[in-house]
Amino acid sequence: xxxxxxxxxxxxxxxxxxxxxxxxxxxxxxxxxxxxxxxxxxxxxxxxxxxxxxxxxxxxxxxxxxxxxxxxxxxxxxxxxxxxxxxxxxxxxxxxxxxxxxxxxxxxxxxxxxxxxxxxxxxxxxxxxxxxxxxxxxxxxxxxxxxxxxxxxxxxxxxxxxxxxxxxxxxxxxxxxxxxxxxxxxxxxxxxxxxxxxxxxxxxxxxxxxxxxxxxxxxxxxxxxxxxxxxxxxxxxxxxxxxxxxxxxxxxxxxxxxxxxxxxxxxxxxxxxxxxxx
Numbered sequence: 286x287x288x289x290x291x292x293x294x295x296x297x298x299x300x301x302x303x304x305x306x307x308x309x310x311x312x313x314x315x316x317x318x319x320x321x322x323x324x325x326x327x328x329x330x331x332x333x334x335x336x337x338x339x340x341x342x343x344x345x346x347x348x349x350x351x352x353x354x355x356x357x358x359x360x361x362x363x364x365x366x367x368x369x370x371x372x373x374x375x376x377x378x379x380x381x382x383x384x385x386x387x388x389x390x391x392x393x394x395x396x397x398x399x400x401x402x403x404x405x406x407x408x409x410x411x412x413x414x415x416x417x418x419x420x421x422x423x424x425x426x427x428x429x430x431x432x433x434x435x436x437x438x439x440x441x442x443x444x445x446x447x448x449x450x451x452x453x454x455x456x457x458x459x460x461x462x463x464x465x466x467x468x469x470x471x472x473x474x475x476x477x478x479x480x481x482x483x484x485x486x487x488x489x490x491x492x493x494x495x496x497x498x499x500x501x502x503x504x505x506x507x508x509x510x511x512x513x514x515x516x517x518x519x520x521x522x523x524x525x526x527x528x529x530x531x532x533x534x535x536x537x538x539x540x541x542x543x544x545x546x547x548x549x550x551x552x553x554x555x556x557x558x559x560x561x562x563x
Contacts, residue, residue: 291450292465295443299472305446310386312337313379318478320376330375331364340382344370347378373427377411380434383477387441396447396454399518403441406515407434412553413509416546417499421538424502432483432506436490439470440519458521466520467491493522498534512547 286294298304306314316333319325335341341363348366349359353374360366367375384407388400411433418429443465447454470491474484482502489495489503490510499508510517511526534543 291453321478331367335363377431400444402518406517409513410509413550416550417505422505439473442473461519
């Protein structure tokens with residue numbers, strides 16, 4: 286089969302619910318589904334997190350980090366860690382764990398390099414989305430962070446199948462954009478129980494239509510994707526917003542705002558690496 290036929294096969298499998306995930310993803314999927322339930326209780330979240338030793342350790346460590354332990358009071362249990370962090374932060378943590386887990390089994394050096402670049406790109410987009418949301422669009426910054434983490438989860442899934450189907454991750458990014466990104470991306474987002482508002486924002490990024498200065502969550506995500514200092518290995522747009530065009534933010538919000546956003550997001554991404562690198 287050629288590359289396009291392989292893409293169609295993977296999409297057809299996913300549309301039937303036949304997604305191939307590493308075994309350790311299942312527990313994270315159950316936790317993600319629980320966290321998206323508005324009635325999710327702290328005790329349930331704590332029990333599900335405790336079932337994954339790595340996630341339990343990271344949850345407690347993050348709760349004791351400078352960003353979340355302003356009082357300096359150290360905690361040692363999962364339940365108090367869940368209470369301190371809150372469900373929104375846990376959703377981003379679990380989403381980060383999921384996208385990393387999807388690519389864990391990749392052994393081919395070339396495919397692994399693409400997966401690592403895609404993760405670095407996603408971290409930058411997540412950090413910048415959070416800053417743009419806080420400074421310009423005033424959409425919920427936690428939701429913007431979450432959207433940035435998962436916005437290319439379909440591409441992560443594709444890379445996770447690339448050793449099984451040699452050559453599927455080769456070629457020009459435009460091939461993936463035109464022949465799989467939307468269909469497979471939508472199916473993986475649904476399987477991961479990503480909230481509708483975030484799915485709509487990712488869909489808006491795929492269409493490439495946005496306002497400048499940005500106004501919506503979709504605008505926020507698209508601008509962050511365009512301005513990321515690390516490019517996605519699988520996604521590119523010929524009409525991406527340039528830093529010069531993005532300076533319209535300065536005219537509306539205040540002179541120097543774009544420069545401040547770029548600087549602040551650079552600091553935020555370092556924080557993300559320390560908090561979300563799993």
